[in-house]
Amino acid sequence: MDWTHRLRLRHVKMLLSLAQTHNISHSAAILNTTQPGLSKWLKDLEEDIGLPLFERHARGLVPTPYGEVLIAHAKRIDIQLDRASSDMETLREGGSGRVIIGASGVAASDTVPLAIMRLLERMPKAKVSLVEGTTDRLTAQLAQGDLDIVLGRADPEFGAPTLDMEVLFFDGIHLVVRPGHPLLSTSPLQWADLHAYRWIVWPKGAPVRNALDSALAEAAQIIAPDTMETNSVTANLTLLNNSDMIGIASHRAALRLAQMNVLRILPIQLSGSGAVAMYWSKDAFMSQAIRLAMDCLREVVHEYEEEA
Numbered sequence: 001m002d003w004t005h006r007l008r009l010r011h012v013k014m015l016l017s018l019a020q021t022h023n024i025s026h027s028a029a030i031l032n033t034t035q036p037g038l039s040k041w042l043k044d045l046e047e048d049i050g051l052p053l054f055e056r057h058a059r060g061l062v063p064t065p066y067g068e069v070l071i072a073h074a075k076r077i078d079i080q081l082d083r084a085s086s087d088m089e090t091l092r093e094g095g096s097g098r099v100i101i102g103a104s105g106v107a108a109s110d111t112v113p114l115a116i117m118r119l120l121e122r123m124p125k126a127k128v129s130l131v132e133g134t135t136d137r138l139t140a141q142l143a144q145g146d147l148d149i150v151l152g153r154a155d156p157e158f159g160a161p162t163l164d165m166e167v168l169f170f171d172g173i174h175l176v177v178r179p180g181h182p183l184l185s186t187s188p189l190q191w192a193d194l195h196a197y198r199w200i201v202w203p204k205g206a207p208v209r210n211a212l213d214s215a216l217a218e219a220a221q222i223i224a225p226d227t228m229e230t231n232s233v234t235a236n237l238t239l240l241n242n243s244d245m246i247g248i249a250s251h252r253a254a255l256r257l258a259q260m261n262v263l264r265i266l267p268i269q270l271s272g273s274g275a276v277a278m279y280w281s282k283d284a285f286m287s288q289a290i291r292l293a294m295d296c297l298r299e300v301v302h303e304y305e306e307e308a
Contacts, residue, residue, distance in 0.1 A: 097289030104152030153207030
């Protein structure tokens with residue numbers, strides 16, 4: 001018989017506990033079982049698989065490469081079980097399911113919030129969570145099963161065999177400042193004027209930073225010598241609104257924030273654009289709420305393009 005047929009849900013918890021504690025005695029106490037029983041279970045599992053899952057050292061159990069792979073699968077199973085429990089609780093309370101959406105800075109200020117409002121109009125009892133971060137971190141969480149959908153910059157580097165991707169739109173970037181910034185009354189505005197102020201930029205490797213670097217290279221310009229790196233949208237907004245710093249924002253986010261009188265776009269042309277994509281897991285269960293959220297994201301993007 002295939003060894004997977006003998007695995008039980010409790011065994012997933014046992015494996016994850018051993019990976020966390022690195023100690024059979026500690027895990028046995030946590031799991032309310034005996035040390036000999038847990039030790040025998042692990043020995044039998046390794047014999048069934050035909051591979052060592054842990055190395056025994058004086059400092060405790062250390063996962064082997066084979067063990068790391070199985071532990072990663074166990075973590076995904078455990079996350080899905082927690083999601084199933086949460087979904088059942090939501091339905092028991094009269095809800096319509098749960099959706100966890102990850103959004104990078106390019107989507108968190110505009111596309112995703114508009115799609116969430118549309119989703120809640122059609123499914124008022126849905127429970128929606130929004131997680132903000134950089135696309136690389138969000139897609140990693142998506143691959144682990146922590147998120148249902150991610151909207152962020154499209155980049156092959158963020159892909160994974162378990163993920164699907166759909167490009168939704170292309171978005172440029174702008175230099176932005178607070179309302180009332182001295183540069184807004186400088187005419188004509190020159191690149192040299194911008195270097196008199198500190199810039200807030202995303203860390204190297206972030207898609208929006210790559211877009212900025214490419215745009216500066218095409219304009220034969222260099223980044224300001226005085227810069228601050230941060231990947232926090234909230235921190236960026238606070239810093240920009242309370243100083244004369246210059247920031248970087250995607251086209252849609254910049255327009256939305258300008259409409260809200262939060263920021264102003266500097267009249268400096270930056271060429272080029274980057275693709276923005278929707279990511280989801282190929283193997284995850286696609287509930288009605290998740291499918292509707294994906295449709296709402298597509299609709300918001302399509303209507304924006306029609307208005308543009």
